[in-house]
Amino acid sequence: MFLDIYDIIVVGGGHAGIEASLASSNIGAKTLLITTNLQTIGQMSCNPSIGGIAKGQMVREIDALGGYSGIISDHSMIQFRMLNKSKGPAMWSPRAQCDRKLFSYYWRFFIEKNNKLDLYQDTVTSLIIKKNKIKGVKTFLGLKIKGKLVILTNGTFLNGKIHIGEKKMNGGRIEEKDVHGITEQLTKQFGLKYGRMKTGTSPRVDGRSLNYDKMKSQYGDIYTQKFSFFYKTKKLTKQRRCYITYTNQKVHNVIRNNFDYSPIFSGDIKGVSPRYCPSIEEKIYRFPNKEEHPIFVEPEGWNTVEVYINGFSTSFPEKIQYQSLKKISGFEKVKILRPGYSVEYDYFPPEQLKPTLESKVIENLFFAGQINGTTGYEEAASQGLIAGINASLKIFQKEPFILKRNQAYIGVLIDDLITKGTKEPYRMFTSRAEYRMLLRQDNADVRLTPLGYNIGLISEEKMRILDIKKSKIQRCMYLFHNISFSPKVINPILDQKKSPRIDIHKKIETILSRSEIDIKDIISIPIIMEKIKKNNFNQEILEQVSIQIKYKGYINREKENAKKLLRLENLKIPNNFDYKKIKSISLEAREKLDYYRPISLAQASRISGVSPSDLSILLIYMGR
Known part of the structure; x- marks a missing residue:
């Protein structure tokens, strides 16, 4: 049934586990992915979206290194938006609403295409450790499976406890059992520290019961993009609409009058909540003077009436969830399909890990995902990828793979975790990265794909695609550096944009460097558009060139600062x-x-x- 011994055993089939198992098996390690339920591999436990501020950058970095989260998101996307376009390009962040069922389906599809990866449904309850070195795992069914390395990606399942008002049940997700044994073994026998954290999810409602006329529509971008730099999927020609509505004082009064029924305030929940994604009852308590809070109404897929209520995470009893939802504009006749709930779970403070995500105490034991105190699909997937890479590199006795803070958001994430630790669920933001102008979402392939190639996760074909892109960027930069505009040609556009006129010929890059001038203004000139078409410069190339010209000073300054950091590294x-x-x-x-x-x-x-x-x-x- 199993190999005599696996190179790597990955425990858990969430976002960290699947990235880890695919990375290790693609590099060549004999890998087993073992999880309690094979039907929930890659499931979106909370909101049906991928990306967002800083998170979208990480998804593109995962793709650039040879991971799968971006590919899966492209396959299951029902709406795409580039967030923060009104700000500088360091802040631009791709985000996609996904079809929840398609998302899980495509994860399973790509996993099953991998012949080097074995799957097994069972629950790991303890680890086989001899002289502080991993030897394998033991399961609920009594099996002993040998493995040279183990990656723990247990998510919210270690001693997980679900709260819906006064009702409590053991589990890591609703209707799914928790896992006992691993925390007890690691803490009592090996002295690892652990803590408790809390996360939550919002109720799902029947979209047919909502009055969307009372809400503000939130459309996807006209120009839709993809997360993956290399994998081609069909262009998103139609999109599902999302909506925004708001809480009000009537909603707040219902919640205030029932604080005692929330396990957060009754003292039943001991775990630390995420600061940046609090429950609705915590929002009302923390911000008593705030008149309203935004509620995002997000469809769960192409062909379902189920809707996710983003911004309304709660652990109230279902009755109070219903009473408060009914007071929201557009929700007067709401029907709840599934109530929201909170879940408490064990995590291991990540300062106990090496930069490779290997334990400092137990050799060949790696940790990735929410078990390290993070929150979010993207943070988990990033850690899973790095753990899978480093575990397989260790098998083949190669140098570890450690991303620096000036190389990737993933490098910032892991450095923050192992250097500073975390007392609350850690979430990535652009503000955490001191080199965010270098770590843009648009250049993740230029930054990281050569590294993925050296590891063995990026193919020759993908490197060829990257080389073509880099060559086009250089040609376009050369073109903009050498072609000049005459006053007669460019002044009408400058007048329109209320930009100072020119009296002599000026290079394209000089004109484009002005903050009020856009790349669209440049290519609106027929002779330039002709050269763009001749060289086959697409929107991606033009955007890259525009950023490099407009933000040259900022980019060069960050590169200089990064060099100083490198000397210390x-x-x-x-x-x-x-x-x-x-x-x-x-x-x-x-x-x-x-x-x-x-x-x-x-x-x-x-x-x-x-x-x-x-x-x-x-x-x-x-x-x-």
């Missing part, structure tokens, strides 16, 4: 370095450096409590 600290012997470093710094065991001076500098003077002393002791 290259100053490696020996793994067995004895911090306790350096008495001139503060006691707090010594304790934290000894606990976190940073791999470089750059990582040490990001640990709270380690001062610049501590770093200077550390440099001296390292012989620098």
